[in-house]
Amino acid sequence: MPRLDVSLNRLHLANPILVASGTFGYAREMQAYVDYSRLGGIIPKTVTPLPRGGNPPPRTVETTAGLLNSIGLDNDGLEAFIAKHLDPLRQLGTSLIVNIAGKSTAEFVAMAQRLDAFDGIAALELNISCPNVSGGVDYGTNPKLTAEVVREVRGHSRLPIIAKLTPNVTSVPEIAIAASEAGADALALINTFQGMAVDWKRRKPILGNGIGGLSGPAIKPLALRIVWQVSQAVKTPLIGIGGIQSIDDVLEFLVCGATAVQVGTANFYDPGLANRLVDELSTALESQGLESVGDLVGTLQYPRPVVAAASCATPAASPAGR
Template sequence: MKFNPSFARREAEDGVSNNELAMTDLSTTLGRLTLKNPIMVASGTFGYAREMEGIVDIPRLGAVLPKTITAEPRIGNAPWRTVETSAGLLNAIGLDNDGVDAFLENHLPYLRTLETAVVVSVAGRTQDEFVSLAERIGNEAGVAAVELNLSCPNVSGGIDFGTDANSCRNVVEAARRSCKVPILAKLTPNVTRIADIAQAASDGGADAVCLINTVLGMAIDWRRRKPMLGNGMGGLSGPAIKPIALRCVHQVASAVNIPIIGIGGIATIDDVMQFLVAGASAIQIGTANYYDPTVSTRLVDQLPAALSELGATGVAEIVGTLGK
């Protein structure tokens, strides 16, 4: 998808000139990581990017995140793995992936060819696994940052590091020492005080925190009196969790001095702007990729005009300005 001149003309008719749109600074900074714009796609919803290249103009995105990588191959959970809800999607995929060796051999060479930042999501069963994965991935050419998935709710032990502040700080700190690229910590909302966990990630040296991963949920077939997901429970994503995600972003932005990447139910330019104003410096598109694969680039197109509505010429001007 290329720049849409008709969109620019419409905005010009609304009082925003093409020149003003072109001068808008869409770049954003996440600690040591700088992106050309704040629109990212979330791990697990964009494959390894190759699957989307015929649909999405990938170089126009701020960053892509391929599906989470583990040390060994994982076949994932038993079916059903996904269940639609009235306002979202329950999933219990179980981090199905081919493992780090296959990723380095089969997927990273392609990802290196993309003209945008590649952030690789990793998940470990132990602190040592997280550190080993971060070190291996972070020392590879073409990797802009490593996202530590501390918060997957549908694998055994998947949220342990994201629910205990000491564990979170220790794993982030150890990964930071071993990894030369920026570290992003993806956190779970399934805690009492998410600001405490975010502070721990910050204390450990995370360049940014990603808020939020899915919310633990369940679907039941009452006639069979059984859970619909093979795993019993899974992670709820989509529009249903956006208010929770906004709350978490606002709470963390008010308490912790670290950049935030907002995730949760984002599908429109209004959603994007709400997260930026609440305190996020970037956002990730997740569930919306499934039903509207071109949504991410459309949001890039729409962002300059939305910023102009607030009298802003750059993303940084509006981040965390809620109530100001």
């Protein structure tokens, strides 16, 4: 059987199938549908230093081949997460990646240091890219601020660091280079695209916050393009996110340069998907005569040399399997 385990610098996973933050709750919600121990890892919903009530409703609306959400990082805060959720999450038999967000570098660092005291956490994912709140998430649109928060968290935590990046910038590769050079172990690409749904009869946006983040199959071609472009600009391992709902989607992200993937919106309508993808990945690799996931990563045969759009960086050669 092909090897499914992957390494993203200091983060080692049993397989590349993860579930994305904000789409899997705190895992207990999915226990009737998922064997957690068979996943590469789980990422619970974003945790902030203090409780957040989130944005006004409505918070979600379906669109053509997608979902707009404006949750606003609704959560009970770091201490409640530690008291109520951390122990059950650590006992699920898979890698636990904690997604954190703050309004300043100091808040990110303080959260990382607090979580550093607990065993059983595989990595931290820095949410510097949520389009539905203001404050620290704006770090993801500025390469200097991105580098600052990644560097400081890396310097104050023993845990591997994943920087989750936004597509809502002129050049994602530019931000990716900053995060990579600052010491990120991996880059998660991508968070949601800003979008809007409108009730024309009422002359009002449907979402209570006006603008939300678009996810789902509609964004997959855009996410693939960004993963491919970033893979040409950095050697840091990538995690592909955006519209994954089949094994073919997974394989496309791997070929474009992702070492792992996160299943997001599909968890809402097909909660058992992530488990099935693990089995289907093994079968797909075997059918191609491949011995490991790494044999497929970054093997896209692009028809001509690529310069990342709107990027001032000189693309590097894509490594043939991180």
